[in-house]
Amino acid sequence: MPQIGAVPPPVRNKRPAPPTLPAPGLMGWLDVFQNDPLGLLTRAREAGDLARFRAGPSYIHVVNHPDLIKHILLDNHRNYTKETRIIKQIKMFTGENIFTGEGDFWLGRRRLMQPAFHRQHLASFGKVVTQTLQELDQEWAAQTNRVLKIDEEMIRVTLKIVGRALFSVDLTGETRALGDAFGFATEDLFYRAQHPFYPPTQIPTRRNRRAKAVNRTVTQVMQKIIRERLAADETGAATERPDLLALLMRIKDPETGIGLTQEELEREIVTMVFAGHETTSNALTWAWYALSQNPQVEKELHNELDTVLNGRAPTTDDVPNLVYTRRVIDETLRLYPPAWAFGRETLKADALDGYAIPAKTVVIVSPYTMHRHPRFWNKPETFDPDRFLPERSDKRPRYAYLPFGGGPRLCIGQPFALTEATLLLAGLAQRYVLRLASGAIVRPKPNITLTVANGLPMTLEAR
Numbered sequence: 001m002p003q004i005g006a007v008p009p010p011v012r013n014k015r016p017a018p019p020t021l022p023a024p025g026l027m028g029w030l031d032v033f034q035n036d037p038l039g040l041l042t043r044a045r046e047a048g049d050l051a052r053f054r055a056g057p058s059y060i061h062v063v064n065h066p067d068l069i070k071h072i073l074l075d076n077h078r079n080y081t082k083e084t085r086i087i088k089q090i091k092m093f094t095g096e097n098i099f100t101g102e103g104d105f106w107l108g109r110r111r112l113m114q115p116a117f118h119r120q121h122l123a124s125f126g127k128v129v130t131q132t133l134q135e136l137d138q139e140w141a142a143q144t145n146r147v148l149k150i151d152e153e154m155i156r157v158t159l160k161i162v163g164r165a166l167f168s169v170d171l172t173g174e175t176r177a178l179g180d181a182f183g184f185a186t187e188d189l190f191y192r193a194q195h196p197f198y199p200p201t202q203i204p205t206r207r208n209r210r211a212k213a214v215n216r217t218v219t220q221v222m223q224k225i226i227r228e229r230l231a232a233d234e235t236g237a238a239t240e241r242p243d244l245l246a247l248l249m250r251i252k253d254p255e256t257g258i259g260l261t262q263e264e265l266e267r268e269i270v271t272m273v274f275a276g277h278e279t280t281s282n283a284l285t286w287a288w289y290a291l292s293q294n295p296q297v298e299k300e301l302h303n304e305l306d307t308v309l310n311g312r313a314p315t316t317d318d319v320p321n322l323v324y325t326r327r328v329i330d331e332t333l334r335l336y337p338p339a340w341a342f343g344r345e346t347l348k349a350d351a352l353d354g355y356a357i358p359a360k361t362v363v364i365v366s367p368y369t370m371h372r373h374p375r376f377w378n379k380p381e382t383f384d385p386d387r388f389l390p391e392r393s394d395k396r397p398r399y400a401y402l403p404f405g406g407g408p409r410l411c412i413g414q415p416f417a418l419t420e421a422t423l424l425l426a427g428l429a430q431r432y433v434l435r436l437a438s439g440a441i442v443r444p445k446p447n448i449t450l451t452v453a454n455g456l457p458m459t460l461e462a463r
């Protein structure tokens with residue numbers, strides 16, 4: 001019995017749970033999460049800046065406010081690990097690497113690889129883009145008035161660029177096989193993360209057999225990359241420039257002095273090839289679609305290209321002057337962010353927006369829903385590159401726009417990707433117009449990146 005005058009024990013100020021979408025069935029929203037994640041994340045946004053839904057036995061939290069996103073990716077990032085189910089799935093295939101790793105391991109890799117992405121390499125990177133662009137231009141010149149699968153064209157060109165720029169290797173002969181393999185892998189990894197009870201890889205289902213074959217194809221190409229470099233090193237023909245492969249081959253364990261094993265090396269390379277082409281190719285694919293649907297924007301783009309380039313191939317020096325082209329890219333990345341959502345898991349419990357978030361809980365940050373948030377974007381569904389004019393961007397909170405993420409895990413390839421996308425779009429759009437093929441239905445398909453469901457058929461016209 002409490003004594004009179006005694007101080008009562010402190011009452012724990014329990015924070016409430018965030019707004020919760022009422023579960024439509026026994027498994028909660030699992031089915032919708034698997035089949036229409038963009039729709040579900042949009043519903044979560046409508047429920048609040050922070051909201052949650054149940055998928056199977058566990059709750060998934062979704063944040064849709066720049067301040068909350070900043071808290072997770074930057075201010076309190078140490079409490080939010082990347083180690084979610086999808087990353088575990090990717091890890092099963094690629095092991096620990098710069099993209100999947102955490103803590104000291106990740107920091108070591110990031111520091112080591114950063115020099116390959118230094119801004120001073122942008123000029124030589126631009127040369128690779130211009131050279132590859134000219135090859136594509138020659139191919140396209142022979143194919144005008146035909147329908148091309150633009151998604152596949154963009155995959156081939158970005159794969160070639162990443163091979164040449166980061167590994168000094170020509171993947172021209174391999175781009176088709178590699179593109180198909182990665183195309184399957186992006187769908188497959190996402191499918192497995194969404195279907196946790198799918199039979200393990202040893203069971204010979206159709207999907208598992210295909211995954212094995214794809215793995216073999218990818219490994220063979222990675223081995224070719226390493227083999228060619230070792231041969232070049234022996235003959236002294238290796239590149240002078242410290243490209244990413246040279247840096248990776250130089251890694252040594254500080255205690256043992258042992259370098260990466262062949263398998264570790266393959267895994268780092270495959271991660272970089274994948275991260276370095278899949279996102280940029282999807283961005284460009286969506287840019288072509290957006291241009292075909294917005295003639296006024298297309299006209300303004302052509303005006304800029306005619307003034308700045310006047311028929312010559314673009315180089316890195318032109319990038320600062322291609323301001324409208326860049327705004328078209330920025331707007332494409334807003335409406336169709338290739339990394340449409342990424343997850344984190346809390347290590348310890350946290351408080352967000354006055355609500356409690358338990359430990360070991362998945363929190364989703366979705367550039368797709370944040371970039372279409374009506375509170376932060378005027379007419380969010382309209383494709384309007386001029387919203388990225390400096391005077392219109394100035395007051396926008398940094399984390400309302402995050403196609404490349406934020407905080408320490410910000411995309412390492414951002415400057416490369418933006419230079420590449422600007423040069424490719426400028427170089428091709430000054431020579432060609434792409435029209436949506438008749439009867440084509442365009443829908444987003446969120447895999448690991450935001451792809452176009454069933455591809456993007458477009459008719460190629462000379463300008």
Ligand code: HEM
Nearest residue numbers: 099275276279280338339342403404405409411412413417
């Ligand atoms: C339009 C193109 C691109 C987009 C939209 C994009 C988007 C992103 C995003 C959102 C993240 C952070 C993911 C997270 O925090 O969970 C990321 C990380 C990363 N990206 Fe990109 N990316 C692009 C191009 C590239 C390129 C060209 C490369 C390499 C050549 C690259 C390599 C990476 C790597 C290695 C990471 C992991 C970085 C780390 O954790 O330290 N990306 N990217």
